[in-house]
Amino acid sequence: MLRIMNVSRRFGDKLAVNGVSLDIPQGQMVGIIGRSGAGKSTLLRMINRLADVSSGHMECDGVRTSELRGQALRSWQRDCAMIFQQFNLVPRLDVITNVMLGRLNGRNPLLNLLGLFSGDEQLAALKALERLDIAPTAMQWAQTLSGGQQQRVAIARALMQNPKMILADEPIASLDPRNAQIVMDSLRDINADGITVITNLHTLDTARAYCERIVGMAAGKVVFDGTPDELTTDVARTIYGADGLKEAFSEALTSTSISPLSIKSPVASTAP
Numbered sequence: 001m002l003r004i005m006n007v008s009r010r011f012g013d014k015l016a017v018n019g020v021s022l023d024i025p026q027g028q029m030v031g032i033i034g035r036s037g038a039g040k041s042t043l044l045r046m047i048n049r050l051a052d053v054s055s056g057h058m059e060c061d062g063v064r065t066s067e068l069r070g071q072a073l074r075s076w077q078r079d080c081a082m083i084f085q086q087f088n089l090v091p092r093l094d095v096i097t098n099v100m101l102g103r104l105n106g107r108n109p110l111l112n113l114l115g116l117f118s119g120d121e122q123l124a125a126l127k128a129l130e131r132l133d134i135a136p137t138a139m140q141w142a143q144t145l146s147g148g149q150q151q152r153v154a155i156a157r158a159l160m161q162n163p164k165m166i167l168a169d170e171p172i173a174s175l176d177p178r179n180a181q182i183v184m185d186s187l188r189d190i191n192a193d194g195i196t197v198i199t200n201l202h203t204l205d206t207a208r209a210y211c212e213r214i215v216g217m218a219a220g221k222v223v224f225d226g227t228p229d230e231l232t233t234d235v236a237r238t239i240y241g242a243d244g245l246k247e248a249f250s251e252a253l254t255s256t257s258i259s260p261l262s263i264k265s266p267v268a269s270t271a272p
């Protein structure tokens with residue numbers, strides 16, 4: 001169980017995250033939605049400790065993760081792998097090496113310097129690529145792959161950390177609808193294995209289609225926390241504001257008007 005307890009983050013005068021409290025049981029698939037600037041990325045980055053909390057605490061299975069230092073912090077960061085909108089691959093390295101880089105944290109630094117990976121690591125990377133259905137690309141340079149394939153490589157790299165949770169910051173924001181669907185399907189499949197997935201999403205149709213729990217943020221605060229069914233138009237107005245509603249629902253403005261190929265539990269979808 002991840003516990004976020006009255007957490008705030010300030011940047012100068014700006015309160016990016018304001019008194020957020022959430023309990024997220026292991027294995028949940030959570031979508032965080034809200035307008036640009038609502039505080040979604042900052043919240044995710046604080047979970048992973050890419051950013052520190054200004055006040056409040058975070059805990060996972062009884063360990064105060066918001067206060068970890070040194071080796072314990074690195075171990076926590078392995079437990080909660082992050083993926084990003086821009087994939088963050090090394091473009092002129094082959095796919096399999098990019099995936100193996102997921103093991104860098106926690107290895108002998110000398111082996112890292114020499115760029116040496118064991119047979120076991122290579123096998124694990126290939127298995128991760130197979131799981132994401134992109135093993136045939138293993139020897140290609142990452143930059144030759146489509147955006148959707150690159151994001152799947154990033155997910156495979158995250159899996160190399162054997163994480164308890166995956167934190168995905170707008171993972172489909174730069175993808176076309178077909179690739180967005182493949183990536184969301186991949187995240188859902190990984191979640192079905194018991195890995196918690198917490199993903200920031202700009203639009204609520206994708207969150208509704210894939211996430212069993214949706215957290216809505218506005219101006220740094222949680223203004224909604226519930227199931228897709230509970231996310232009514234009135235609630236959406238609170239999250240996005242009256243002028244933001246169109247953006248939240250509009251298929252023209254988003255690449256995320258998609259529905260899953262198959263859904264593990266019966267959740268509502270507004271997609272056609």
Ligand SMILES: Nc1ncnc2c1ncn2[C@@H]1O[C@H](COP(=O)(O)OP(=O)(O)OP(=O)(O)O)[C@@H](O)[C@H]1O
Pocket residue numbers: 011014015016034035036037038039040041042043
């Ligand atoms: N490093 C930083 N320095 C100063 N201000 C920041 C920093 N990071 C975030 N902010 C501010 O905090 C607020 C929340 O930003 P955040 O990126 O968390 O929002 P978001 O909901 O993820 O938005 P987006 O969907 O555009 O990424 C914004 O006003 C942003 O400008």
